[in-house]
Amino acid sequence: MKASSPLEVEHYQEQAIEYFLNLPIWPEFDIHNKQIDGLIPSCRVNSWEEFDQVVKHYCENDLDGNYVFRGQKHYQWQLEPTLDRLVKGAVKADLAAKHLSNFRFSTRGRLNDKSILDKDSELWALGQHHGLATPLLDWSLSPYVALFFAFEGEDDATWFDDNGDCNNYSRTIFILNKVFIQDLGFDDLEPDGTSLKIVEPSIDDHGRLVNQAGLFSLAPYGETLESSLYTHLTDSGVDVDDVEKVSKYICRIHIPNKPDTRFSCLKKLRKMNIHHASLFPDLIGSSGYCNDLIRDVINSSMNKSESVQVEKTAEEIIKETHASSPWAMHKLPKDVTGLLLQALIVDGSLKAKTNPNNLSKVVDELIDFINEKAGVDWYKKDSMLARLRNIVRRSLRRQQFPDDFIDVATEALISKSAAMSADVESMASKGIK
Structure with a gap:
């Protein structure tokens, strides 16, 4: 797979930010970008706390559970069952039948x-909860269970750019009108993959369905849930070109995704008894719950450490004014900017072609990254060196640095920075202040 260039990454980030900010605020809906939204009306809330307004709207007078909810971690993920993802498209009936037959055969001697x-729906549901790729989509009658599944996982490493910023700007909650699908008259029949159905298994071997208020949707083989739903909406006389009307049957809510707000959201849900141990009543759930608790302890300790460090840094800054050495903070101080600027001038002609103020921005960005994110001994790590090269190249391009000299200037700047950082660490290890 070809790696994305820095310019491509930056363009993707801009698109992602633009997409999120251009979504209407709840309760207005739009299909802003069909590549992302598909056929599903979408909107955003300003924070996870505002999701309470959504819950109130859908649940306050909904005693019969007309709506079901599904949380997903990435704003671009579609309503795609695991088996569809495996085959890279809507699974066909023959392949699904073969897959289920193989699973039925492989369970011999393993079931009490x-x-x-005897029922395909029960077997699919069993497989779903044990890692089998299936055509089922999980839903919950509880919007807060859906919120938990949207936020419970950390951001994946592939969602970060070379500057360490996450480009997944929102996590999403899908809302589906369950009763409309049930009223189609197919819910009382054994699913055969020919029609859109809600599947509510009667057997729950580990108690997960009960604890998660869970059920499933099953789209016709060869179709997606949304395309099948649109067909039935059209047959029922619903104007599918009216976004507001369609939003009463299916919609998606985008919630801002930030690490600090993710932790606060999960803390609130834990107080509501929504956590791994309650949703997964087995050892996997116990493990997940304990992992969450220890993360809270670690984050709390880090926050305290950071507050102490702020005070210490302020004190060091005062001392640094009177210190004879520029290495008092054991980091690259800002007063080395001039030295690093000189490293960028790898050819005499660049003095006339570049603006020192613009190049200072490149150097400052690099110093900030080294001091805040690169870590100790960064200059000894090939992966970090490669990452810094990408940051510098991209920054130089922003400042209109001549293309012919970008690579050699980047290497010169990284080498000079590495030498300075090595000196800092050497002095620190010797106790020189």
Whole structure:
């Protein structure tokens, strides 16, 4: 797979920010970008706390559970079952039948309740909760359970750019009108992959369905849930070109995604008894719950450490005014900017072609990254050196640095920075202040 260039990454980030900010605020809906939204009306809230307004709207007078909810971690993820993802498209009936037959055969001697084998829906549901790729999509009658599944995982490493910024700006909650699908008249029949259905298994071997208020949707084989739903909406006389009307049957809410707000959201949900141990009543749930608790302890300790460090840094800055050495903070101080600027002038002609103020921005960006994110001994790590090269190249391009000299100037700047950082660490290890 070809790696994305820095310019491509930057362009993607701009698109992602633009997409999120151009979504209407709840309760207004729009299909702003069909590549992302598909056929699903979408909107955003300003914070996870504002999701309470959404919950109130859908649940306050909904005693019969007309709506179901599904949380997803990345704003671009579609309503795509795991089996569809595996085959890279809507799964066909013959492949689904073969897959289920293989699973039914492989469960021999592993099931206490063999009645599960008599119904495809029960067997699919069993597989779904044990890692089998299936055509089912998980939903919950509880919007807060959906919120938990949207926010419970940390941001994936592939969602970060070379500057360490996450480009997944929102996590999403899908809302589906369950009763409309049930009223189509197919819910009382054994799913055969020919029609859109809600699947509510009667067997729950580990208690997960009950604890998660869970059920499933099953789209016809060869179709997606949204395309099948649109067909039924059209047949029912619903104007599918009216976004507000369609939003009463299916919609998506985008919630800002930030690490600090993610932790506060999960803390609130834990107080509501929504956490791994309650949703997964087995050892996997216990492990996940304990992992969450220890993360809270670690984050709390880090926050305290950071507050102490702020005070210490302020004191060091005062001392640095009277210190004879520029290395008092054991970091690259800002007064080395001039030295690093000289490293960028790798050819005499560049003095007339570049603006020192613009190049200072390149150097400052590099110093800030080294001091805040690169870590100790960064200059010994090939992965970090490669990352810094990308940052510098991209920054130089922003400042209209001549293309012919970008690579050699980048290497010169990184080499000079590495030498300075090595000197800082050497002095620090010797106790020189």
